Amino acid sequence: MHYKFLCVPAFLSLAVSVSASSGSFEDQICPDGGGACYPRIFEPSDNWQIIRPDQEVPAGLHIRMDFQTGLREAKYLNDADDTQQESSVIAIDEESNAAVVAGPLGMAEDSEEGTEPGSDDSRNIWGDSTYNHKPNPYLSASEFSEFSENLEYVISSAEPSHESTLDSSSSLSSSKPQHDANDSSNNDFAKLISSFKIIEDFAHEIDFGVRLAEPNVLSALLYILASHKKPEVRSLSARTIGAALRNNAPALDLAAPAKTITNLLQSIVNEPDSEVRARTVFALGSAIQGRFGRQEFWTSHGGESLRQRFLDSDAGDDYMGRCAIFVEDSFVNEDMISDTVTKSNENGLQLEMGQWCSAFQDALSQERVSNSDARNKIFSALVAIKTRFPTYCPVQDSFRQWIARKVDERAQLKRLQKPGSAVVIHSAQSDDSSFASEVEFMDRLVETRHVLFGNPKASRKAFVDEF
Known part of the structure; x- marks a missing residue:
């Protein structure tokens, strides 16, 4: 039968x-x-x-x-x-x-x-006889119908024969879509974007997330992410995967057979568009929360793949900031770590955090990040690593010098500042909120300069003098 x-x-x-x-x-x-x-x-x-x-x-x-x-x-x-x-x-x-x-x-x-x-x-693929998912009884038939119709169209774009939206023979493009004389192709592209946005909206609901995490469906989304010629489509695919798996335990279990972590890492390595890479790191952060996620990440040498792009000159501020969030949330914060995986890979985790400690210091001291928000995320992750893994996070001389320059810049800023005036420093805009944010960041530098990255015994006097 x-x-x-x-x-x-x-x-x-x-x-x-x-x-x-x-x-x-x-x-x-x-x-x-x-x-x-x-x-x-x-x-x-x-x-x-x-x-x-x-x-x-x-x-x-x-x-x-x-x-x-x-x-x-x-x-x-x-x-x-x-x-x-x-x-x-x-x-x-x-x-x-x-x-x-x-x-x-x-x-x-x-x-x-x-x-x-x-x-x-x-039994299900994990050998479990129970399934912990309480469906939402308020979802309507029209919602399921709308979701199914748009998902079917999206999946069809993963087929090589779907020439209007997918060209498997062409290399990935990082350029924005240009006018195409072929109206049919333009219409298909617009329909695909619209369908993707609809299923992304639905993906946040657990029931729809579970559907998107089924191996055959997820494999199609991963294929689109890896090979579609339009960066807008690749970005939407990554966002949809991330939304479907985020805080969705049943979906995370279903996603494991599709080798989600491995495929996402490969897409990051091959992706020419920095914005799409950033969206893919978001999806990776959602996928790694599953009970198999971190183990697959270690097996696939995930840290090396992420740093390969992080260290590139064209990495992109958004991608670098997303990497910092991913590392801090997935491997530093206590609440986000699986005790079993951490204990079995304790030495590997420490060495991995040491590598990121060095990469984050280089990015800051070499002024590779122009966006203040991304810079703050990288510094936050660095502080978290140094706090939890102090032995594996030695401070580089170049980084100490960078902090010293920033502290001097802060002191000059405070001397030059006049009531009601706005001063442009670093990448901040000349408005009160940006100025206040920049001063807050520099204050944090002062607080951590000696406690984490210098001589703790000198911190009290230095802190008073610098403030």
Whole structure:
């Protein structure tokens, strides 16, 4: 017996508590575009029937959705359905169209006759017999339909035959789209951008994030990120992946077979556009939160891949700032670290943080960052590494000299500053808020100059003198 699997939120395979509003069963819905009218209230039976657009569904029915078509079907809830209320996958026998619950997000293979649903043979890919995902019961059928339609179009752009939006033979471009005489191509590109933005908006919801994390779907998004000729599309693909996986444990588990971390790192190494690289680091920060993420990052030599681009002369401020956030959140902050991975890779983690300590000092002391926001992020990550891994984060002479110059600059600034005036320093704009932000950054430099990056015993006197 062969099955195809429809991944649906659990609430779609439960007894649904939808209250029909008052009204006669003779009320009709007549589509504006023509076509036969049909009852406003869905009339259930013991067999699966399609729920028509805008139909009201009585309470206590078993509902399922086919994500390929976006259609919902419903029937009376029977005893067999009631015993499987926690299931999230419905297997459909393509010959008889009979629905069989295959277990929570199961990856069941062909089963012999008599195999009970939910048995060991129908566990999910991690061998778990439970699936911790509480679906959102307030998502509407129209939302699922809109999401499915746009996702189908996006996935189609990952096919080499989709010539209007994807040219697999061309090299990646970092330029913005130019006018194209081919109106069809322009229209397809606009449609793809629109569809991507729609599914990105939906991706923040756990149910839709789970759908996007399915290996076949995620693989298509990763392919688009790695090979689409338009940087706008690659950027949207990265943002969609990041939104789908962020703070979404079920989606993170599903994403592991697609080798998400490995593919994202490869895209960063090959990506010519600094903005797309920054968006991909965001996706990487979301993907690494899973229980398999950090291990895959170590195995794939993730730190080396990120630093390879970070040290480039054209790395880009946004990318460098994103790297700093990623390192601080993923490997320095206590709350973000898996104890198991940290203990098994303790020495490797320390050496890795030492490498980033050096890279961050170089970026600051060589004035490679022109954007003050990115600079502040890099300095924050450096302070965090030096605080937690002081032995593995030696201070470079060039960095001490850079701090000394900044402290002198701060002192001159305070002497030159007059009430009501605005002074431009470094990359700050000549307005009060930017000026205040720059002074705040320099104050932090003074505070950490001796405590972290100099002689702590001299810090008290120096702190008083410098302030």
